[in-house]
Amino acid sequence: MRGNKSRSKRTLESIELADTIPESNEKTQCITLLYALFDKFGDEASKRKFKEVFSMTEIGKMIRDEAIKEGMKEGKAEGKSDILIRQLIKKFKSVPNEYKEKIKKLPEETIDIIATDIFEIEKIEDVEKYF
Secondary structure, three states: OOOOOOHHHHHHHHHHHHHOOOOOHHHHHHHHHHHHHHHHHOOHHHHHHHHHHHHHOHHHHHHHHHHHHHHHHHHHHHHHHHHHHHHHHHHHOOOOHHHHHHHHHOOHHHHHHHHHHOOOOOOHHHHHHHO
16 A cells, blocks of 8 residues: 555545445455454544445444344343342342342343242242252
């Protein structure tokens, strides 16, 4: 990358040029390659421009949508664990912090099983079998 223009400027121009390619596998490949170059040579201005261009591509939209789904999934599991902890506190008057931390780390499916079995759990120590 020799010439009168800075590496950052050339990277930015390449991103803008790649944005003119119609949506296709070639555009995705080009954007991916530019990302690698941009990561090495880009300054803050080119990073902002790359983010603008990338977020409008199909792959950028796919990544954003996947991140949103993951965030919602994590929030849902976190909400379920909080409800389960409140139910256990209601039933047993208190729940050791150790149990609370372990419950928060459980997969959503296990939390659902404990919530379903809550009427059969006779003492708080019975929750240990789910860890």
